[in-house]
Amino acid sequence: DAKTTQPTSMDCAEGRAANLPCNHSTISGNEYVYWYRQIHSQGPQYIIHGLKNNETNEMASLIITEDRKSSTLILPHATLRDTAVYYCIVRVVYGNKLVFGAGTILRVKS
């Protein structure tokens, strides 16, 4: 599975959009981009995933660049409860392993 690079931490004002970047320059054609988050002391939670098209669900939007070498997770209206570590993971869709990096610590502040 391809490696990812994420900033160590980010701050966001409550009510504003949080944009979390991820670089995955060695991603292969059959690898998807997945995002999970981990709120303090809890197990990780799935957010969204995509291949090459932008994706949106009730939690977030995922924007993947045309060359697929990077992506951005967007939380449109961040709340204090969105404070968490966000993990960007790339993997083969039919694979069964998630390889977690250190992730990005997102702090939403009032």
Add this chain to the structure above:
Amino acid sequence: NAGVTQTPKFRVLKTGQSMTLLCAQDMNHEYMYWYRQDPGMGLRLIHYSVGEGTTAKGEVPDGYNVSRLKKQNFLLGLESAAPSQTSVYFCASSFSARDRHNEQFFGPGTRLTVL
């Protein structure tokens, strides 16, 4: 549905003691996983199972054994605990990898301290 549950939530062991962590899921998932998370780090895969009666090694399997005798349960064993195994252990489950989505659902974690 309870989702993924883990027993116990906390445990303190002395070096050399043994213990078993239990993971249970009620979602009829084929795949189950055990991860460990050390402070300030991401999760690392210990062992996983793609179905009842099958297990496979993950990234950091040494010092651990697993068993999947029933589809809904996945046991993680420490035969002789070491301080390096002090960590938070997370269990997860997912549908078959044939499912394109293949979201993993995680339990609440077990905090293990080995003195």
